[in-house]
Amino acid sequence: MTTIGRVTHFTVRNSTLNNVQANLQKMADLQAQMSSGKKINAASDDPSGTADVLRLQGEQRQLAQYGRNASDGEAWLTTINDALTTSLSTLRKARDLTVQGGNGALGINSRIALAQEIEGLRDNLLAQANTTYLGRSVFAGTTAGAAFTDGTTPVGAPDPAYTFSGSGVDGTVTRTVASGTNIRVDSSGAAVFGEGADSVFALLDSIAATLRAGGDPSDQLDAIDGHLDAMTTEVASVGARQNQIDAAQDLISQNSLTATTRLSAVQDIDLAQIILDLGAQEVAYKGALAAGAKVLQPTLLDFLR
Amino acid sequence: MSTFSGLGTALSSLIAQRQALEVSGQNIANANTVGYTRQRAAMASLPAATVPSMFSTSNGVGIGTAVTGIDRLGDAFLDARVRNETSGASRLAAVATEYKTLETTIGEPTATGFSKDLSSFWSSWSDVVNDPTSDSARSVLLQRGKAVADRLSTMHQDVGTQWQQALTTTSALVTQVNTTAANVADLNTRILAITNAGGSANELMDQRDLLVTQLSGLVGASARTRDDGTVDVMVAGNALVSGSSANQLAVSSDSPASLGDAMQAGAPAVSIVWARNDNPAGIEGGRVAGLLTTLAPQSEGGVLTSAAAQIDAVAKTLADSVNAVHTTGYTIDGYETGTPGGAFFTYDPANPARSLAVAITDPAGVAVAGAGKGAHDSSVGRELAALAKSTSGADATWAAFVVDLGVQSASASSRATVAEAARSTASAAQLAQTSVDTDEETVNMLAFQRAYEGAARVLTAVDEMLDTLINRTGVVGR
Numbered sequence: 172m173t174t175i176g177r178v179t180h181f182t183v184r185n186s187t188l189n190n191v192q193a194n195l196q197k198m199a200d201l202q203a204q205m206s207s208g209k210k211i212n213a214a215s216d217d218p219s220g221t222a223d224v225l226r227l228q229g230e231q232r233q234l235a236q237y238g239r240n241a242s243d244g245e246a247w248l249t250t251i252n253d254a255l256t257t258s259l260s261t262l263r264k265a266r267d268l269t270v271q272g273g274n275g276a277l278g279i280n281s282r283i284a285l286a287q288e289i290e291g292l293r294d295n296l297l298a299q300a301n302t303t304y305l306g307r308s309v310f311a312g313t314t315a316g317a318a319f320t321d322g323t324t325p326v327g328a329p330d331p332a333y334t335f336s337g338s339g340v341d342g343t344v345t346r347t348v349a350s351g352t353n354i355r356v357d358s359s360g361a362a363v364f365g366e367g368a369d370s371v372f373a374l375l376d377s378i379a380a381t382l383r384a385g386g387d388p389s390d391q392l393d394a395i396d397g398h399l400d401a402m403t404t405e406v407a408s409v410g411a412r413q414n415q416i417d418a419a420q421d422l423i424s425q426n427s428l429t430a431t432t433r434l435s436a437v438q439d440i441d442l443a444q445i446i447l448d449l450g451a452q453e454v455a456y457k458g459a460l461a462a463g464a465k466v467l468q469p470t471l472l473d474f475l476r
Numbered sequence: 477m478s479t480f481s482g483l484g485t486a487l488s489s490l491i492a493q494r495q496a497l498e499v500s501g502q503n504i505a506n507a508n509t510v511g512y513t514r515q516r517a518a519m520a521s522l523p524a525a526t527v528p529s530m531f532s533t534s535n536g537v538g539i540g541t542a543v544t545g546i547d548r549l550g551d552a553f554l555d556a557r558v559r560n561e562t563s564g565a566s567r568l569a570a571v572a573t574e575y576k577t578l579e580t581t582i583g584e585p586t587a588t589g590f591s592k593d594l595s596s597f598w599s600s601w602s603d604v605v606n607d608p609t610s611d612s613a614r615s616v617l618l619q620r621g622k623a624v625a626d627r628l629s630t631m632h633q634d635v636g637t638q639w640q641q642a643l644t645t646t647s648a649l650v651t652q653v654n655t656t657a658a659n660v661a662d663l664n665t666r667i668l669a670i671t672n673a674g675g676s677a678n679e680l681m682d683q684r685d686l687l688v689t690q691l692s693g694l695v696g697a698s699a700r701t702r703d704d705g706t707v708d709v710m711v712a713g714n715a716l717v718s719g720s721s722a723n724q725l726a727v728s729s730d731s732p733a734s735l736g737d738a739m740q741a742g743a744p745a746v747s748i749v750w751a752r753n754d755n756p757a758g759i760e761g762g763r764v765a766g767l768l769t770t771l772a773p774q775s776e777g778g779v780l781t782s783a784a785a786q787i788d789a790v791a792k793t794l795a796d797s798v799n800a801v802h803t804t805g806y807t808i809d810g811y812e813t814g815t816p817g818g819a820f821f822t823y824d825p826a827n828p829a830r831s832l833a834v835a836i837t838d839p840a841g842v843a844v845a846g847a848g849k850g851a852h853d854s855s856v857g858r859e860l861a862a863l864a865k866s867t868s869g870a871d872a873t874w875a876a877f878v879v880d881l882g883v884q885s886a887s888a889s890s891r892a893t894v895a896e897a898a899r900s901t902a903s904a905a906q907l908a909q910t911s912v913d914t915d916e917e918t919v920n921m922l923a924f925q926r927a928y929e930g931a932a933r934v935l936t937a938v939d940e941m942l943d944t945l946i947n948r949t950g951v952v953g954r
Contacts, residue, residue, distance in 0.1 A: 177909060180507070182904060214878050215885035221584065221878060225591050228592070232595035233865070235599075236602045243606045305607060307607075311852075314852060342845075345855075347861070353858070470918070
């Protein structure tokens with residue numbers, strides 16, 4: 172208030188009213204901050220803070236999405252890992268049977284039995300190769316349908332047996348787990364199982380055929396070992412990628428914690444400080460009211476008879 | 477020197493004190509009247525009678541007192557200062573209010589703001605990327621896209637509504653200005669008539685000054701007092717009221733009628749003109765000037781038009797960036813036939829935000845597969861999801877707009893607060909001069925009462941003196 176020469180009841184009343192109003196306004200502001208828990212309720216409260224809030228909120232939502240991407244990727248890799256583990260043991264079993272079939276003392280019936288068993292294992296392997304997750308073949312890459320056709324060559328169809336649907340398509344299934352970090356979550360069926368005549372299925376077919384013909388399939392063992400190597404390599408690669416996703420998930424939870432902390436630092440109130448401020452403001456408000464009550468009441472008339 | 481002149485002196489005092497008491501009574505009666513200016517009975521002592529003839533005598537004592545007039549204790553300079561400050565404060569307050577309203581429309585930064593809608597939209601692209609065969613993920617994406625488009629359209633319409641309301645308010649205020657100006661002219665006439673007849677028109681002057689201050693708050697009017705006691709009200713150098721005649725203001729008929737019109741290239745600004753000759757009034761102060769600032773076209777920094785243009789820019793950026801990538805992708809069916817996907821968003825370039833819509837209705841129409849990468853590929857979808865982080869994308873444009881609005885709103889608020897403080901100070905200074913102090917009036921009442929009692933006592937004393945002379949003289953020994 173500037174110095175005013177003349178003071179009247181009117182000016183006293185006005186200034187009292189202004190002061191009380193200003194105090195009440197400050198109390199209302201503090202009250203709003205306390206009840207909303209936020210320092211920034213409109214962009215104009217703190218424009219640069221608003222920029223941070225918008226950025227950090229965007230970052231939080233992005234991280235949440237990365238988290239979901241990572242979980243989905245992990246499910247894919249787990250599915251592939253299971254399929255590969257099963258395939259490995261199946262193929263090892265087939266190898267054992269092939270070694271068994273190399274025994275010259277075996278009768279033809281035993282060989283046919285072995286051949287049948289190997290064909291059973293081939294079907295198992297084919298089923299593993301066509302493993303799906305949420306309706307998609309995990310070994311088929313980005314192509315639609317099953318990863319491998321079965322052993323029969325359909326009449327009039329161009330595809331020979333055990334065709335890999337992903338051949339000629341360079342798309343891979345990846346999940347974005349951080350800005351710019353895409354992790355591949357599928358496996359190429361061709362790399363794991365081979366395709367067409369070079370596939371592990373065709374190999375087992377030929378072993379079974381050798382056994383049925385009374386031959387010795389031992390010379391095929393090297394080929395089986397080659398496929399076993401390919402599968403082991405892929406298991407290692409899947410394991411490495413699972414680790415990568417685990418690490419990414421750790422990073423995501425750390426980053427979202429950081430983002431939450433920073434967001435809170437920018438936009439959340441310091442409760443202790445606000446309560447203190449509110450207390451101080453209340454004292455000022457009461458003071459203004461009390462001063463008003465003291466100044467406004469008396470007039471000269473009270474003292475005149 | 478008449479024998480009875482003492483009685484006359486006492487009588488003049490009785491009359492004068494009673495009149496002065498009445499003025500105090502009027503002051504106290506109006507202690508709470510807004511715009512009332514306190515008054516004083518100006519008393520002057522009457523000089524001794526001059527000697528009318530050679531043999532008449534005079535003792536040189538004055539012959540009492542008289543009320544020469546009733547003063548109005550205002551201060552024209554304080555009034556002018558109040559009007560000046562009111563003009564500026566009203567203008568800035570109007571701008572700050574519009575900014576506040578706009579901020580409410582924009583609704584950032586809250587958990588439900590538009591940036592949340594945008595994030596959700598980008599997230600749904602990621603979900604489609606994770607499972608391109610899922611129709612549900614695609615449907616969610618389309619709905620989120622629609623939500624984003626609707627939100628932009630709603631915000632743009634809200635800004636349009638605010639513009640319309642500001643224009644309606646301006647028209648209403650101009651009408652109010654015309655009515656008030658006519659009232660001032662009318663009061664001028666009556667004041668002139670009363671003062672010409674020798675009366676006191678103080679109360680009418682109070683009313684008139686209050687109206688002039690209102691005009692300052694509306695159109696930044698200033699007053700110029702004439703010698704005869706009437707005032708001329710000037711707006712930007714031209715007379716709104718000149719003596720007993722008032723001029724009319726009007727909203728120019730060239731003014732755009734809607735936000736859409738105001739945003740056309742080369743659209744004229746909403747302006748106020750003199751009704752009689754359509755010349756621009758050039759209003760620089762008051763609430764009307766503040767509203768005109770917010771209504772101005774974008775080229776002149778209009779608050780609302782700029783905001784609407786920013787929302788349009790966000791819509792355009794969003795649609796263009798999404799479409800540019802989406803048209804390079806393939807749908808699952810389109811992959812087989814080699815037909816790339818179409819545009820995701822459509823909009824009318826003349827009016828992007830309001831016309832923004834999702835062009836795709838069938839969830840299968842979302843194209844996320846890259847060329848030659850397999851029907852279930854989603855590399856294009858990944859590019860789309862990554863637009864969330866683009867530094868020139870919709871999110872960045874939006875954030876920049878929100879922050880810019882925040883800065884401008886904060887600065888408008890603080891300027892309005894400062895101007896209001898200055899107005900309040902000027903007003904306090906004016907009130908200190910003009911307002912009635914009941915204590916002071918009480919003291920005056922006491923003084924007048926005592927003086928009245930004294931004059932009555934003088935009357936009694938003279939009366940007793942004369943009684944002695946008339947009834948007791950010459951009765952010795954009776």
